[in-house]
Amino acid sequence: MMEKLAIFGGDPVIKEKLPTVDDASGRFFGEEELSLVTEVMKSGKLNYINGAKIAMFEKEFAEKYGVKYAATCSSGTAALHGAVIALDLEPGDEVIVAPITDMGTIIPILMQNLIPVFADVDPDIHNVDPTSVEEKVTGKTKAIIVVHMFGHAVDMDPIMDIARKYNLYIIEDCCQAFNTLYKGRLCGTIGDIGCFSFQQSKQMTTGDGGMIISNNDKIGRRLKLCVDKGWPRDGQFRDHLFLAPAYHMTELQAAVGIAQLRKLDSIIDSRRNMAKLLNEKFINDEMVSVPVEKEWARHTYWKYPLKINVSRIKADMDTLAASLKAEGLVCWAGYTKVPIYMYNVLTIPYTYGKSGYPLADGGYKYGEGLCPKAEKDLKEMLVVPFCEGYKPEHIDLIAKTIKKVMEYYKA
Ligand SMILES: Cc1ncc(COP(=O)(O)O)c(C=O)c1O
Numbered sequence: 001m002m003e004k005l006a007i008f009g010g011d012p013v014i015k016e017k018l019p020t021v022d023d024a025s026g027r028f029f030g031e032e033e034l035s036l037v038t039e040v041m042k043s044g045k046l047n048y049i050n051g052a053k054i055a056m057f058e059k060e061f062a063e064k065y066g067v068k069y070a071a072t073c074s075s076g077t078a079a080l081h082g083a084v085i086a087l088d089l090e091p092g093d094e095v096i097v098a099p100i101t102d103m104g105t106i107i108p109i110l111m112q113n114l115i116p117v118f119a120d121v122d123p124d125i126h127n128v129d130p131t132s133v134e135e136k137v138t139g140k141t142k143a144i145i146v147v148h149m150f151g152h153a154v155d156m157d158p159i160m161d162i163a164r165k166y167n168l169y170i171i172e173d174c175c176q177a178f179n180t181l182y183k184g185r186l187c188g189t190i191g192d193i194g195c196f197s198f199q200q201s202k203q204m205t206t207g208d209g210g211m212i213i214s215n216n217d218k219i220g221r222r223l224k225l226c227v228d229k230g231w232p233r234d235g236q237f238r239d240h241l242f243l244a245p246a247y248h249m250t251e252l253q254a255a256v257g258i259a260q261l262r263k264l265d266s267i268i269d270s271r272r273n274m275a276k277l278l279n280e281k282f283i284n285d286e287m288v289s290v291p292v293e294k295e296w297a298r299h300t301y302w303k304y305p306l307k308i309n310v311s312r313i314k315a316d317m318d319t320l321a322a323s324l325k326a327e328g329l330v331c332w333a334g335y336t337k338v339p340i341y342m343y344n345v346l347t348i349p350y351t352y353g354k355s356g357y358p359l360a361d362g363g364y365k366y367g368e369g370l371c372p373k374a375e376k377d378l379k380e381m382l383v384v385p386f387c388e389g390y391k392p393e394h395i396d397l398i399a400k401t402i403k404k405v406m407e408y409y410k411a
Pocket residue numbers: 075076077078101102103104105147173175176197198199208209210
């Protein structure tokens with residue numbers, strides 16, 4: 001007999017809260033973080049420019065990624081903003097970008113008075129499809145921001161070919177992609193600039209925070225200035241070389257970041273091992289497809305995006321998510337629900353007061369229909385939470401929960 005769902009008063013599958021990235025239960029936090037944070041407190045030097053931890057975090061991150069330049073900042077959005085500032089583009093220049101991402105990828109483009117142009121996705125991996133990217137190149141295109149979604153790499157070789165062909169900068173948004181590999185290379189080191197977020201949900205965290213990396217001498221030397229008021233701190237006299245915000249990380253965050261970075265490999269190993277177990281639960285499942293890992297990629301599972309065969313279920317995705325939540329598994333139907341170009345900021349557009357700048361009068365139109373594959377992809381996507389604190393018994397419970405709910409709604 002079919003089991004009664006918890007949403008209708010049945011017994012929930014998950015009786016004790018699962019480990020989560022939202023608190024210590026799902027994270028690898030320990031004495032290492034505590035001891036470094038304590039050092040900072042004892043030193044009394046807490047801010048961006050005063051202590052040693054920011055410099056140490058930047059040095060260790062640069063070493064880990066094998067790059068010459070690394071700059072800490074206050075968030076992933078700040079990292080992307082700093083990166084876009086570093087390119088020194090002209091107002092009205094176009095930046096090709098992914099439609100499935102966090103708003104933090106788009107905000108820096110608009111803040112620099114640039115125009116976001118959306119390319120459609122390869123729905124297998126939810127990342128931009130290079131063919132669509134090339135179709136969007138115009139005489140005004142100056143850069144591409146690729147987003148390695150959920151921890152899976154974008155197909156970078158064709159993207160780099162496009163960059164060379166049209167002389168474009170490439171920024172890699174790695175806010176969900178720590179230790180992600182593309183053909184054995186770390187994502188974030190393939191284009192001109194890599195950007196990371198240490199916000200609480202990410203594979204490694206400092207609560208909030210960000211990092212910008214580069215191997216390009218011209219850009220790399222500007223990175224710290226781009227998140228520090230354009231202020232060259234080594235100069236004899238105070239100076240501000242160009243317009244840039246103050247997006248500072250603190251020493252306390254950097255202390256946590258150093259400890260987290262040193263654990264990153266074990267965090268990713270744990271996530272990959274648990275994802276493999278979960279993948280195995282759905283082999284040949286007709287209703288659920290597990291995240292694709294292309295042969296050229298190493299997935300690092302920020303979250304675990306399932307594809308639902310919607311033609312096989314007799315409920316909408318929100319009902320599915322609500323039913324899973326009632327069983328004890330908080331999932332999200334459709335990640336951002338709609339592609340990022342369907343939010344007010346772009347559709348109204350609501351940017352600088354009522355001016356609509358820089359989009360108004362430019363003939364730029366955003367709204368439904370722009371990237372049909374991305375729109376369909378989000379309608380079929382169910383995002384399952386993930387963390388390094390999962391054990392095989394949690395994976396069993398997650399699989400059991402999904403199977404119970406899917407079985408109930410099977411068409
Ligand atoms: C792909 C992507 N880009 C940018 C951001 C922005 O990062 P933050 O929230 O740290 O500003 C995030 C984080 O949510 C993200 O997932």
